[in-house]
Amino acid sequence: MExxxxxxKKGLWTEEEDKILMEYITNHGKGKWSRIxxxxxxxxxxxxxxxxxxxxxxxxxxxxxxxxxxxxxxIRLHKLLGNRWSLIAGRVPGRTDNQVxxxxxxxxxxxxxxxxxxxxxxxxxxKVPREYKQERETLPLGLFSNPKVPSSDKKGVNASPIGxxxxxxxVEDFDARHADFNETSVCSYWFSSDNSSPSPTxxxxxxxxxxSPDVIWNDLKF
DNA sequence: AAAATAACCAACCGCCGACAC
DNA sequence: CGTGTCGGCGGTTGGTTATTT
Numbered sequence: 667m668e669x670x671x672x673x674x675k676k677g678l679w680t681e682e683e684d685k686i687l688m689e690y691i692t693n694h695g696k697g698k699w700s701r702i703x704x705x706x707x708x709x710x711x712x713x714x715x716x717x718x719x720x721x722x723x724x725x726x727x728x729x730x731x732x733x734x735x736x737x738x739x740x741i742r743l744h745k746l747l748g749n750r751w752s753l754i755a756g757r758v759p760g761r762t763d764n765q766v767x768x769x770x771x772x773x774x775x776x777x778x779x780x781x782x783x784x785x786x787x788x789x790x791x792x793k794v795p796r797e798y799k800q801e802r803e804t805l806p807l808g809l810f811s812n813p814k815v816p817s818s819d820k821k822g823v824n825a826s827p828i829g830x831x832x833x834x835x836x837v838e839d840f841d842a843r844h845a846d847f848n849e850t851s852v853c854s855y856w857f858s859s860d861n862s863s864p865s866p867t868x869x870x871x872x873x874x875x876x877x878s879p880d881v882i883w884n885d886l887k888f
Numbered sequence: 889a890a891a892a893t894a895a896c897c898a899a900c901c902g903c904c905g906a907c908a909c
Numbered sequence: 910c911g912t913g914t915c916g917g918c919g920g921t922t923g924g925t926t927a928t929t930t
Contacts, residue, residue: 678898678924700915716916717899752918763918768897 675709679718683708687715688723721764728760732769740766741774 686708700712736758743754751763
């Protein structure tokens, strides 16, 4: 019944719908998105509810224009990670993957003269372990934190998936056949390695420009 | 002032991996 | 094992708003 036909509403959310969703999350917490429709009567599918919360209603979401610092960070991270929007957003406090993606597509790609789809190849094969995904929200935001983000939103966690994730298949074979140590392949290596501090120079050059390597490394533990 | 075009961005879609049964 | 469900991700769409003609 629920799946069929037009049971679920589509399109923009109304204030009333937002209110219902907020109320549900206040009472039950995040997760179990697909239950929301059943419990609240909201005619939105679980995915839609999750997206609305993640991209708009969550108090962690920062509204307003991107600062120069944020843009700079996104450009750097995109150069490093390609279109891994969730990873990039994870390092830009208060910004969601959708925001980052939209901002890139509408502003930054033009600014940089980047053609669409160019970066798909980069780390597209990068697999992120579930533990990391679960912890992503709680990554330390330290270095690049925007003062506008309430400190209560920065859940300090020392989680550092790197180092105990030799199983990361990201790199699959690291494309060893064509390994020419461009930024993305270096990054692939970086992600896949069991080494605790692999810091290929070319990668560091690309990413760290303007930042202290120590600070970056301490903060950027994927 | 009106129409056409461009820009923006919220939300949808399809796919995937993890997990429970 | 296979199957179904769920949450998550990246690409894309389409409605709205802004700008240009």
